[in-house]
Amino acid sequence: MKLFNWPNIRLVLMFSLVVFLFSFTSNRNSQRKVAKSTVIFVGNIDPFINQETVNKLLIENNQDPQSIGKDKLDLNKLEKSLNGHEMIEKSDVFVSIDGILKAVVKQKTPIARVFNNGHSFYIDYEGNTMPLSDNFTARVPLVSGEINKKNKEDLADLFRIIYDDAFLKKNIIGAQIMPNGSLLMFNRNFNYQIDFGRIMNLEHKFKNYKAFFQKAVLDSSLYKYKIIDLRFSQQVVCTK
The missing domain is CATH 3.40.50.11690 (Cell division protein FtsQ/DivIB)
Known part of the structure; x- marks a missing residue:
């Protein structure tokens, strides 16, 4: 049985191409800037805290998150900053595929x-x-x-x-x-x-x-x- 026959070579080439495209896309995606930030309130939606206040808490090291690459964002630090607010019970901060920094916030009741x-x-x-x-x-x-x-x-x-x-x-x-x-x-x-x-x-x-x-x-x-x-x-x- 020939190891280097055409079907095997084609399979290796296809696999290599997939790995290359995935690595290229992942690297390019991580270097993208954050397009914008948005706040989503869940649970109790009475406005004890407004979106502007949450956006201010999302500022990291006095730098607007929109000027930072996705790979440079410290999401755990941002969550810790939000969770430390006296009006917030819990938050979840993440970056979507399209580069939007999202903060899902549950206020205290x-x-x-x-x-x-x-x-x-x-x-x-x-x-x-x-x-x-x-x-x-x-x-x-x-x-x-x-x-x-x-x-x-x-x-x-x-x-x-x-x-x-x-x-x-x-x-x-x-x-x-x-x-x-x-x-x-x-x-x-x-x-x-x-x-x-x-x-x-x-x-x-x-x-x-x-x-x-x-x-x-x-x-x-x-x-x-x-x-x-x-x-x-x-x-x-x-x-x-």
């Missing part, structure tokens, strides 16, 4: 706004603090009182439940953290206050409240009450 000792900030969905935005104000429950290491995680759990529940999200507009650690909540359409008690048994207390509300709203008795007490596990106690 505020679930409560805290007023404490003259300062105001958000608690985000992950339970971390988030500064207020000059661009947008979130419609979330307003919270007064002291948040500390002891109650921060429990409060985040509570406001996550409110945020994820359509009824509670619409109904609960605020809460006051009492000196003993209990909660007093406020609703949107009625004058009563909700004595929630300690931040425990969250699901059960909210289940009791929703069941009570659905029953009481039918006979308009909600207008008569001043306090809805959820501290007891087996009943809802109402005070006129």
